[in-house]
Amino acid sequence: MSTNQRPQPWQAPEHDQPVAQVEGYNFAYLDEQTKRMIRRAILKGVAIPGYQVPFGSREMPLPYGWGTGGMQVTAAVIGRDDTLKVIDQGADDTTNAVNIRRFFAKTAGVATTEKTAEATVIQTRHRIPEKPLTEEQILVYQVPIPEPLRWVEPRETETRKMHALEEYGVMHVSLYESIARFGRITTSYNYPVQVNGRYIMAPSPIPKFDNPKMHQMAALQLFGAGREKRIYAVPPYTDVKSLDFEDHPFTIQSWDDTCALCGADDSYLDEVITDDAGGKMYVCSDSDYCAERREAGHVGHQGVPAGTDTKGEAQ
Amino acid sequence: MSADNLARTPHLTPGFTDSVTESQTVFRHLLEAMARPGTVQTVDIDIEGPDTLDRAATAIALALVDFETPLYLAPALATDAAETYLKFHCGTRITRDSMEAAFAILDKAPETLSGFNSGTDEYPETGATLLIQVDTVKAGGPLILSGPGIKDTTNIDLPEVPSAFWTARTAQQRYFPRGIDLVFVSGGSMVAIPRTTNVSLTAGKE
Ligand SMILES: [Zn+2]
Numbered sequence: 001m002s003t004n005q006r007p008q009p010w011q012a013p014e015h016d017q018p019v020a021q022v023e024g025y026n027f028a029y030l031d032e033q034t035k036r037m038i039r040r041a042i043l044k045g046v047a048i049p050g051y052q053v054p055f056g057s058r059e060m061p062l063p064y065g066w067g068t069g070g071m072q073v074t075a076a077v078i079g080r081d082d083t084l085k086v087i088d089q090g091a092d093d094t095t096n097a098v099n100i101r102r103f104f105a106k107t108a109g110v111a112t113t114e115k116t117a118e119a120t121v122i123q124t125r126h127r128i129p130e131k132p133l134t135e136e137q138i139l140v141y142q143v144p145i146p147e148p149l150r151w152v153e154p155r156e157t158e159t160r161k162m163h164a165l166e167e168y169g170v171m172h173v174s175l176y177e178s179i180a181r182f183g184r185i186t187t188s189y190n191y192p193v194q195v196n197g198r199y200i201m202a203p204s205p206i207p208k209f210d211n212p213k214m215h216q217m218a219a220l221q222l223f224g225a226g227r228e229k230r231i232y233a234v235p236p237y238t239d240v241k242s243l244d245f246e247d248h249p250f251t252i253q254s255w256d257d258t259c260a261l262c263g264a265d266d267s268y269l270d271e272v273i274t275d276d277a278g279g280k281m282y283v284c285s286d287s288d289y290c291a292e293r294r295e296a297g298h299v300g301h302q303g304v305p306a307g308t309d310t311k312g313e314a315q
Numbered sequence: 316m317s318a319d320n321l322a323r324t325p326h327l328t329p330g331f332t333d334s335v336t337e338s339q340t341v342f343r344h345l346l347e348a349m350a351r352p353g354t355v356q357t358v359d360i361d362i363e364g365p366d367t368l369d370r371a372a373t374a375i376a377l378a379l380v381d382f383e384t385p386l387y388l389a390p391a392l393a394t395d396a397a398e399t400y401l402k403f404h405c406g407t408r409i410t411r412d413s414m415e416a417a418f419a420i421l422d423k424a425p426e427t428l429s430g431f432n433s434g435t436d437e438y439p440e441t442g443a444t445l446l447i448q449v450d451t452v453k454a455g456g457p458l459i460l461s462g463p464g465i466k467d468t469t470n471i472d473l474p475e476v477p478s479a480f481w482t483a484r485t486a487q488q489r490y491f492p493r494g495i496d497l498v499f500v501s502g503g504s505m506v507a508i509p510r511t512t513n514v515s516l517t518a519g520k521e
Contacts, residue, residue: 165436
């Protein structure tokens with residue numbers, strides 16, 4: 001099959017309404033046999049929370065690192081009635097997020113949205129939305145490295161045994177060494193968790209700020225790693241505990257500042273450089289959360305009320 | 316036998332009419348059932364499957380079973396019509412050896428789960444999925460479910476499943492992550508009890 005002359009799916013203009021599915025693609029790109037295989041892996045992942053199910057990853061028309069694992073999970077899950085939101089680092093408008101959204105709008109004809117509350121399926125890279133997710137939603141994570149033990153044990157045969165026997169001592173030793181050397185656990189992203197008191201799992205490179213949101217979440221959480229060919233899951237209302245020690249309890253990132261645009265003091269903030277002189281401000285990483293707050297009338301110390309012309313404000 | 320010959324077999328009724336859409340719909344119902352044990356999901360799809368199979372069992376087989384997943388049918392369900400249908404529409408191999416099956420369709424809860432593959436500690440996902448046909452699956456009732464997917468606890472009623480089955484299953488749960496995942500089906504309805512779900516019985520009916 002020649003793919004050379006095909007227009008690439010992400011070159012399509014973006015639509016936020018359902019569009020007719022484009023001829024020449026299977027629904028959501030994958031063939032039915034591949035979808036069945038991925039679906040079976042997802043179901044076993046749900047049945048064994050936090051365990052990484054191997055699957056026969058397929059080539060997707062985007063390079064690894066663009067979320068091919070998450071895309072395969074989304075492609076296997078999504079249906080015509082779904083509304084898809086895609087975020088990258090909390091934002092809907094980055095190249096990666098826009099490309100993935102276009103891809104599914106074109107190959108599956110699904111509706112897309114930037115509003116967390118309107119989405120039934122949310123594919124994410126590096127964040128969990130600030131707005132609490134509901135029982136009607138599925139969160140799909142793009143995962144680069146699914147194995148949480150990889151940095152203490154490079155051999156797959158060994159990590160598989162460690163998971164099988166629940167031999168996680170080496171992981172705790174490694175975390176404790178970080179405390180001994182730095183006075184704290186220095187990991188801020190992809191901070192390891194234990195699921196339902198059993199499997200240690202990589203939450204993907206979300207900030208540890210987001211880890212508590214995984215615990216007892218109302219939504220189903222699915223994880224896809226394309227290059228390493230692993231799928232795993234956390235069912236709704238499941239315990240997810242960040243690893244810690246009695247004398248060094250788990251803590252999340254915090255800021256002395258609030259969001260400059262919406263004034264939020266409860267969201268994950270990104271530092272934004274505002275001028276060449278090193279001026280900076282902090283704004284919500286979750287762009288939908290920030291926009292919704294501003295629409296509701298919240299104004300940060302650098303912000304202007306929603307609906308006001310912002311010309312001349314930007315640097 | 317060629318596909319042409321099979322298609323002319325009088326027993327052979329159609330599978331899904333729109334296989335892409337209907338497979339996805341059935342999968343999402345089963346995913347919801349597995350992710351939220353104890354909730355009753357109903358497949359609203361017209362399929363004229365084999366007489367011995369409930370609609371939900373046929374739908375799940377059509378959506379998920381293929382040449383990679385050997386299928387076991389309980390003797391009471393394994394009519395020529397059922398085997399021909401599943402072989403033709405799923406491209407699966409029907410196995411007589413229950414230990415070899417990735418999926419099994421049963422006419423009642425088995426006396427023991429030891430006749431089925433529960434996977435290994437290193438590859439627990441190879442544990443089988445059993446589709447167990449019963450007359451009644453309903454929310455509320457004497458079975459108390461807890462575990463992942465369930466906020467606090469939930470109650471269901473599976474009146475035909477003997478309490479000895481639950482006792483045997485509970486004993487087997489200590490081998491987790493090895494285990495067997497159960498889907499009780501009745502007509503178009505299904506309720507899943509994956510290996511992590513704890514099931515206990517109330518003293519009496521509510
Ligand atoms: Zn904000």
